[in-house]
Amino acid sequence: MTAGPTWEALDPVRGLSNHSSGKMGYAVAAAARKAGADVDLISGPTALSAPSGVRLIAVRSADEMMAAVQNGIDRCDIFIGVAAVADYRPAHAEESKIKKNDERVTLELVRNPDILSWVSAHHKRPFTVGFAAETNNPLEYARAKLASKNLDLIAVNHVSNQNNPFGSDQNQLVVISATDESDLGRKSKTQLAAELVGVIARKFHERHKTQNS
Numbered sequence: 001m002t003a004g005p006t007w008e009a010l011d012p013v014r015g016l017s018n019h020s021s022g023k024m025g026y027a028v029a030a031a032a033r034k035a036g037a038d039v040d041l042i043s044g045p046t047a048l049s050a051p052s053g054v055r056l057i058a059v060r061s062a063d064e065m066m067a068a069v070q071n072g073i074d075r076c077d078i079f080i081g082v083a084a085v086a087d088y089r090p091a092h093a094e095e096s097k098i099k100k101n102d103e104r105v106t107l108e109l110v111r112n113p114d115i116l117s118w119v120s121a122h123h124k125r126p127f128t129v130g131f132a133a134e135t136n137n138p139l140e141y142a143r144a145k146l147a148s149k150n151l152d153l154i155a156v157n158h159v160s161n162q163n164n165p166f167g168s169d170q171n172q173l174v175v176i177s178a179t180d181e182s183d184l185g186r187k188s189k190t191q192l193a194a195e196l197v198g199v200i201a202r203k204f205h206e207r208h209k210t211q212n213s
């Protein structure tokens with residue numbers, strides 16, 4: 001699984017990132033471990049320590065996160081993408097600190113790879129779970145992402161003034177599959193993670209049963 005933000009360097013001391021604290025992803029990693037899974041947690045920079053029994057693979061950029069995911073894909077039955085991966089990175093990362101010479105500078109950004117889409121298109125496709133944080137029309141966008149990224153499940157939270165999950169210990173999640181949707185409500189990330197892992201395990205076994213029957 002992936003968690004946390006990514007850090008896209010501009011120069012050795014600066015970069016682009018986002019407000020993901022990693023708390024939701026680390027809670028999912030702990031819950032999956034508790035449920036008996038062997039967990040690789042590929043994480044961007046956070047202030048958190050790895051849950052006990054979970055293998056932490058620390059990365060910074062989306063490219064590094066992608067490389068770590070590609071490295072582990074062959075031994076992965078379930079992939080959960082919780083990371084807030086930067087969609088764009090600076091076209092050039094300077095090797096030395098950028099000096100303040102100009103009144104105005106323009107940043108050129110290039111698209112990062114979509115890690116989750118790469119996983120779901122892999123020939124050994126694991127059971128694939130995505131996350132989405134949306135400020136508008138969360139359910140519609142999440143249903144569209146479930147289809148466009150070819151996911152088994154997507155967990156969506158509505159980011160609003162009433163619910164800003166970034167850095168918080170609480171969150172509000174709805175879990176969507178092609179056939180059903182369940183609102184897990186608003187509660188602690190630890191509790192939500194346990195319930196989400198329960199849904200993932202149930203759906204994973206259902207898929208196995210259908211594939212083997």
Ligand code: CTP
Pocket residue numbers: 002062081082083084085086087112113114115116117129130131132133145
């Ligand atoms: N994701 C990923 N690689 C990316 C971007 C996103 O693996 N380069 C994953 C996230 O980990 C999450 C899911 O895709 O599980 C949804 O991320 P989100 O940022 O909501 O979707 P985007 O595809 O980036 O769409 P948009 O930003 O346009 O809403």
